[in-house]
Structure formats: C-alpha cells, structure tokens
Amino acid sequence: MNKTELIEHIASNADISKAAANRAIDALVNAITETMKKGESVTLVGFGSFMVSTRAARNGRNPRTGEVIKIKKTRVPKFRPGKNLKEAVN
Incomplete structure (x- = not known):
C-alpha cells in the first residue's frame, strides 16, 4: 500500500474527504x-x-581498496511493534 492508497482507505473508513485524510497523515x-x-x-x-x-x-x-575507514556514530530511527500489531500480523 502506498500513500495514495492509504489516503483513500482512511477517507472511506473515516467518512472524510481525501484532502482531510492527506492533511491528517x-x-x-x-x-x-x-x-x-x-x-x-x-x-x-x-x-x-x-x-x-x-x-x-x-x-x-572500503570494499574497493580494502582501506580501513572510520565510520562516525550516528542516530537512526527505529520502530518497535506493539502487542496488538504483532498479534494481528501473526
């Protein structure tokens, strides 16, 4: 499902316009x-x-030269699914 399909799904289930669903998302x-x-x-x-x-x-x-390089620390986004989502998928 892409964003357009998600907007259509939310608009029909929530009985709102597609524009309102897009703004909400x-x-x-x-x-x-x-x-x-x-x-x-x-x-x-x-x-x-x-x-x-x-x-x-x-x-x-470096995969091309084999040279050792330093990779800086970085912040990354993560998602941990909740119990209801886990149960719905399984």
Whole structure:
C-alpha cells in the first residue's frame, strides 16, 4: 500500500474527504519526525513505538581498496511493534 492508497482507505473508513485524510497523515508524519529529531520517542499504544537509537562509531573497510575507514556514530530511527500489531500480523 502506498500513500495514495492509504489516503483513500482512511477517507472511506473515516467518512472524510481525501484532502482531510492527506492533511491528517502529513500531520502525523510531521509530528513523529519532529519528536524524533529531538531524540524523544513516540508511542502509539497497541500499534508500536518510534524511537531514536545511537549507532556507535566503528571501523569499516572500503570494499574497493580494502582501506580501513572510520565510520562516525550516528542516530537512526527505529520502530518497535506493539502487542496488538504483532498479534494481528501473526
């Protein structure tokens, strides 16, 4: 399912216009993004949690030359599914 299909699904199930569904999805994504930029997590009970994790600095190798390179530490987004979502999928 892509964003357009999701908008259509939400619009029909919630009995709202496609434009309103699009604004709602955009607002949700923006809220999650802004919260995660601050390093905080977002929890939707039953669905799951969006969080930021820090990946430690490490050494890697350039596959072309075999030279050892330093990879900086970085923050990465993570998602942990909730109990209801896990049960629905299985």
